[in-house]
Structures are given as C-alpha cells and as structure tokens.
Amino acid sequence: AAGVIQSPRHLIKEKRETATLKCYPIPRHDTVYWYQQGPGQDPQFLISFYEKMQSDKGSIPDRFSAQQFSDYHSELNMSSLELGDSALYFCASSTETGGYGYTFGSGTRLTVV
C-alpha cells in the first residue's frame, strides 16, 4: 500500500540558511499535516491543509511557510534557520471517510549547525 513519502530523509543546514521539505500524501487523502518533534518531545502541530487550502495553524514560526500544490504534494519552507529548528519534521495525511487515523511519513531529520 502507498504510504506518505517525505524527502529528504536527512538535511544539514547552517544557521540563517533556508530549507524546503517535501511531502507526498497518500492518494485520495484530503488533509495534510506538518509536525515538528524535538528530541524526547511530543510532535508539535505546525500547520495543515484540507483540499489544498490551509485549514488549521499551530505553533508555526513566522519564518516558516507551507503550501499544498495542485498534485496534493506539500512543501514546508523554512528560512533564517536557527539551531533550535533542529528536529524531526513529520508530514501526515488523513481522510475523514477512512477514519480519523493519521498516516505519518518517515520524517525529515533537520540538523542546523
């Protein structure tokens, strides 16, 4: 079965650089979510999209932005990176008709040096 695909798996950036993370949700899933998880922390909700429109916003810094494209893939753009941005970034997708479970991608491990 198709899963949520995230790229890249690992990313190393320097402070003040920009990073772009990509997510390809499960086909026919109508909602995409982005989460940030620091070491030993719970996943923190950043932002979500429903049918390509931003639906909910969590603790996403102003330096970050995201969008969902016509082919349903989503990108998280992160600028002016800080050391504290080092974390695992997960994308998840879901569909209400399929129940309320999210399917998470394998994540992108971002390291800012």
Add this chain to the structure above:
Amino acid sequence: GQSLEQPSEVTAVEGAIVQINCTYQTSGFYGLSWYQQHDGGAPTFLSYNALDGLEETGRFSSFLSRSDSYGYLLLQELQMKDSASYFCAVRSVDTGRRALTFGSGTRLQVQP
C-alpha cells in the same frame, strides 16, 4: 488552552498486561487517539475513540470516558517489540477541524 497528562514511563514483562492512562483538558472535544512510536521512527496510528466505551483491535484496546475526560490504552500479551513510546492525542475545537494535539508520551519498556 488544552493539556494532556500521561505517565512518562511504564515498565512491564513479556506476556503481561499494561494500561497507559491519559487525562485531558480541552474545549469542544471530538475524540481521543493513540499512537505508537519507536525510537527514530514515525508515529503509527493505533486507535481512535469518539464515544464512551472500549474499542478493541487485536492485542490493543482503548477506552474513553468523556464525562471524566479520561482514556486509556490497554496492551495485552506484551511482546518485546511493544517497547516504544505511546502518545495519546486529542482532536478538539482548540486544535481546529482535524489537527491533533499530542500528549508528552509514555515510554514503555518491556522486559524479558
């Protein structure tokens, strides 16, 4: 605001039963979910309760009491591979239409 409370660590032996509790405070509650996460891996959906009662899926069961703002995850016939972190998560008006807020996680250690 909202908050979720769950124990930080639980230890049990293979073959045993363990219960992980979760209490929550939120407004406009929709439902309680449980996720499993192995170290370095992605969270994996286990169960969802919107109504009071018990939901059973194989060795895992989840319970919800909306009046008590309380739920639990029950793991039976524990196996070594069940060693992981378990998160409860809520959908509520506070988080928006579908977004989940996760608890801080319970680290389960299964011993031989």
